[in-house]
Amino acid sequence: MNAFDISFYIFAAGAVVSAAVMVFARNLIYCAVGLLFALANVAAIYVLLGADFLAATQLMIYVGGILALLLFGIMLSVKFTGVELRTGTLQMLPGLLVVAGLLGLLIRMILRTEWAMLEPGEFQPTTASIGRHFMTDYLIPFEVASVLLLVALIGAAYMARREKS
């Protein structure tokens, strides 16, 4: 077992434990903190696999943007409207069915996939090739995504303004 394996297992265990915290915590703030550590650990695994740009993007978008807004929303609802934001166990039977189905699918996928092993050696820079792919092979999906984001932005601005009139 070398340093690579040990770091992988540390981060994998961290991801699983914090994901468990996220799912089982009753207090929504704790769920968000669990999500924070889960995202960070997954980003660390990306780095181990040589996907450094993806890891930094994950931190930037999910931690800096989405999670901050999530916490913002939870804070505003709890402290200013006095709503207790706690989760409970609801819909046991349908939930179990969905989980069992998903688990089956995932196990099937894990067993069937031919996993590519990482070649030891220096990591190649990924940014240049990602950029090239965005501007050539995946230009249409890239642009469509940006239009989608623009639409969401305009929609949000419209909804925030409407109450005035």
Added chain:
Amino acid sequence: MKDLLDSILQGSSFLANLSEVALAILLLAIAGLLFAGVAAVCALVFVYVERKVAAHMQDRLGPMEVNTGIPLLKNIGHGWAQTIADALKLLLKEDIVPGAADRKLHLIAPFIIFCSVLAAVTVLPFGEKLVVSDMNIGVFFVLAITSFSVIGMILAGWASNNKWSLLGGMRSAAQIVSYEIPSGLAVLIVVMQVGSLNFGDIVAAQAGGLFHWNVFRFFPLNLIAFLIAFLATLAEANRAPFDLPEAESELTAGFATEYSGFKWAVFFLSEYFNMFLIGVFLSSLFLGGWHSPFGGLLGGFFDKGLWQPFWVILKAVVIIFLQMWLRWTLPRLRVDQLMYTSWKVLTPFAFGLIFFIGLWMLF
């Protein structure tokens, strides 16, 4: 870093006998302790400098009394030991957690902020070979990892269970998320010109003296980009005139109101080390990093060896002085002015700059 490690390894039989894993853990521990120590010293020095700069700007004395206390040396040194006394006081103070606070989150919040700042420093270059992790995406990594600090501030504000703290936490969230955009765009301008996200490449592209630095290229467009980056990072560091999250006249101490003792010291440590981080970051991107302003003078004598960390730290200190200067001369912005500055001034200007510099590069 790798070369340095190899040379250490060959020189010491003790280290060479360790297994790879133990060595990695040992190195991590050493690097962590080293940076935490540097952060502590930085904070000590900069707190003293801040007090003295404030005193001079406002025509007063600042700390004058605290020194060694040895009879003959008593009147020397303008209260140089003030921050050491403060640090000892903070370490010895009782750690008070409010009864209604969320103890766990209250505990981890300051450390999340501190770790994010500390992690960002690992990719900053202090010389051609003097960088802990010469990461291919260094610039992007700094922007990404420092976004953890906003989570720490929100959690601190929420966990304290105090209205001032909560307002401070919310303000910091809104502020940092907004100012990430102009700072990211200003950084993008440099990245676009150099064609690399690696700090080493960016600094190496600025060799050849003062007028080859990025800040003077595409004159005056890059100068405006530097101003945007400076203001946006100032706001991200929660420094006056953008210190609304901890506005002491309205919110006591904002998200840090309910903190005392060592945990409060960690907030302070992060703030001052963050200023240093911003100083090195901006100097690498715009001010030539480890290059001297003299270019090839005396056969490039000033660009070699220990001159490199000297120039980096000197430039960082100049930027920190500018930050302090602004803090002690400008009044604090209102919340609406803060948002106006980010969304209606800095962001459109940054987009305009990207467009015009792009045109300039094409033709």
